[in-house]
Amino acid sequence: MSRTIPEIRSRLHELAIEHGLPELAQLAEETKRQYHGRRASPRARPVDMAIAARVQRFARLHPNMPQREIGRRFGIDGGRVSEILFGKRGEPET
Structure with a gap:
């Protein structure tokens, strides 16, 4: 059975309290993900229902x-195309 990092961190905190080891608790906290204040700006435009309908139509014509x-042709990510085609973005075309 493999544990997740948060589960391991929690267990390390328990052990630190149980054995009186503050350094162990400090090490457990160092396993948290560091946020450096940087995020990539979004490159793809948002998907609205009009774009979703055009993508569905185009995909049907070019299977x-x-x-x-x-x-690329619509200025969106290929993953968004997949979401559109499987009904997870925009309204399914009738």
């Missing part, structure tokens, strides 16, 4: 075109 290429 062999990779989703990544469809995304």
